[in-house]
Amino acid sequence: MTTKDLYQRDREWHPPALAPDYKTSVARAPRLALLSLESTASELTGPTFGHGDIDEIDNDLLRNYAKSGDPIGERIIVHGRILDENARPVPNTLVEIWQANAGGRYRHKKDMYLAAIDPNFGGCGRTLTNENGYYTFRTVKPGAYPWRNWVNNWRPAHIHISVFGTAFAQRLITQMYFEGDPLIAQCPIVRTIPDQRAIDQLVAALDLNATIPLDSIAYKFDIVLRGHRSTYFETRPEGN
Numbered sequence: 001m002t003t004k005d006l007y008q009r010d011r012e013w014h015p016p017a018l019a020p021d022y023k024t025s026v027a028r029a030p031r032l033a034l035l036s037l038e039s040t041a042s043e044l045t046g047p048t049f050g051h052g053d054i055d056e057i058d059n060d061l062l063r064n065y066a067k068s069g070d071p072i073g074e075r076i077i078v079h080g081r082i083l084d085e086n087a088r089p090v091p092n093t094l095v096e097i098w099q100a101n102a103g104g105r106y107r108h109k110k111d112m113y114l115a116a117i118d119p120n121f122g123g124c125g126r127t128l129t130n131e132n133g134y135y136t137f138r139t140v141k142p143g144a145y146p147w148r149n150w151v152n153n154w155r156p157a158h159i160h161i162s163v164f165g166t167a168f169a170q171r172l173i174t175q176m177y178f179e180g181d182p183l184i185a186q187c188p189i190v191r192t193i194p195d196q197r198a199i200d201q202l203v204a205a206l207d208l209n210a211t212i213p214l215d216s217i218a219y220k221f222d223i224v225l226r227g228h229r230s231t232y233f234e235t236r237p238e239g240n
Contacts (some may be wrong), residue, residue, distance in 0.1 A: 012194060012195065013194075013195055013198055014193075014198075015192035015193045015194060016029075016192070017029040017030060019188075019192035021188045021191065021192070022149065022188045022189050022191075022192050023149050023150075023188075024149075025192070054126060054127060054128055058125055058126045058127060059125050059126065059127035059135075059136060059137045059138065060125070060137075060138045061097075061099075061121065061122065061123065061124070061125045061137065061138060061139035061140070062075065062138050062139065062140070063138075064122065064124075064125060065120065065121055065122030065123075065124075066120040066121070067119060067120055068119065068120060069120055070120060071101070071102070071118050071120045071121035071140050072101070072102050072103075072118050072120075072121070072140070073101065073102025073103075073118075073121075073140030073141060073143075074102065074140060074141040074217065075138070075139075075140060075215060075216040075217070076138075076139060076140065076141045076216055076217050076218065076219060077136065077137070077138055077210060077211070077212070077216050077217070077218040077219070078097070078136070078137045078138075078139065078159065078176070078204065078218075078219050078221060079134070079135065079136035079137070079207075079210060079218065079219075079220060079221075080134070080135065080204075080220050080221040080222040080223065081129075081132065081133040081134050081135070081222050081223075082095065082129050082133045082135065082163060082222075082223050082225065083133055083222060083223070083224050083225065084224075084225050085224065085225065087224075088133075089129070089131070089132045089133025089134075090129060090133045090165075090225060091129055091130060091131045091132070091133055092128055092129060092130075092131075093128065093129050093133075093163060093164055093165065094126060094127075094128055094162075094163070094164040095126065095127055095128070095129060095135045095161065095162070095163055095164075096124070096125070096126040096161070096162040096164075097124070097125050097126070097137055097139070097159050097160060097161050097162070098123055098124045098125075098159075098160050099123050099139065099142040099158070099159045099160060100123065100142040100143060100145060101115070101117070101118045101121045101123060101140065101142065101143065102118070102121075102140050102141065102142065102143050103115030103116055103118070103143045104142065104143030104144050104145030104157075105117060105143075105145065106123060107121070107122055107123050113145050113146065115143065115145070121140065125137050125139065138216065139159075141157060141178070141217075142157050142158065142159060143157060144156060144157050144181075144183055149188050150188070153186075153187070153188060154183055154186070154187075155183070155187060155189075156177050156178070156181045156183035156184045156186075156187050156190070157177065157178050157181055157183075158175045158176060158177050158178075159175065159176045160173065160174075160175055161173070161174050161175070161176055161221075161223070163223060163225070165225075172225070174202065174223065175202060176202065176203075176204050176219075176221045177190075177202055177203045177204065178203070178204055178219060179203055179204060179205050179206050179219070180206075184199070184203065190202070201224070204219035204220060204221035205219065205220050205221075206218075206219060207219055207220040
């Protein structure tokens with residue numbers, strides 16, 4: 001990659017680190033100006049994952065944890081491509097997801113939401129992109145859940161997505177929402193994003209062409225790394 005391949009970061013594209021309506025950002029936001037440090041060779045060329053590290057059902061959340069039957073919930077396919085800022089595919093990169101179950105509860109000891117734990121759903125999966133930057137997962141659509149921001153805030157249904165680059169230091173994390181969910185516009189986290197186009201890029205589109213009839217509905221979600229219209233990653237400017 002040459003200098004001309006890089007684009008100036010658009011600071012109006014990402015939200016501010018401090019957004020008082022998103023209460024936890026108050027404690028986490030830096031109080032001093034951030035320092036820009038040049039990456040070292042080890043941070044850019046560290047160990048990567050290979051196909052030998054991935055089991056054939058790691059990307060199938062309907063099967064990779066099931067013990068006594070299928071998970072409960074709406075069966076869905078999530079698929080798309082990982083692209084760089086010039087729309088070139090990013091091949092052989094690790095993509096991981098984690099999510100709540102269909103009732104809106106995570107398999108985590110600190111998740112105390114009233115919804116039941118699904119004994120056949122672990123909520124985690126991973127895969128490698130192919131030579132065209134393509135990835136796919138099979139899972140259940142996660143449920144919305146309440147969270148202690150203000151009195152009656154609910155997180156929209158979402159899936160967390162982690163993307164590794166050529167080294168661990170380049171890991172990026174984002175969230176994917178679902179087309180048509182009315183809770184997206186009400187979410188204090190989403191509302192910190194100043195540009196509606198950036199919010200739209202966090203919403204997976206219904207994809208009937210990839211739907212399996214009488215089986216699973218499909219959603220398409222492409223992720224753009226860095227550049228003029230990169231996918232927004234949590235509250236951090238990594239990749240930009």
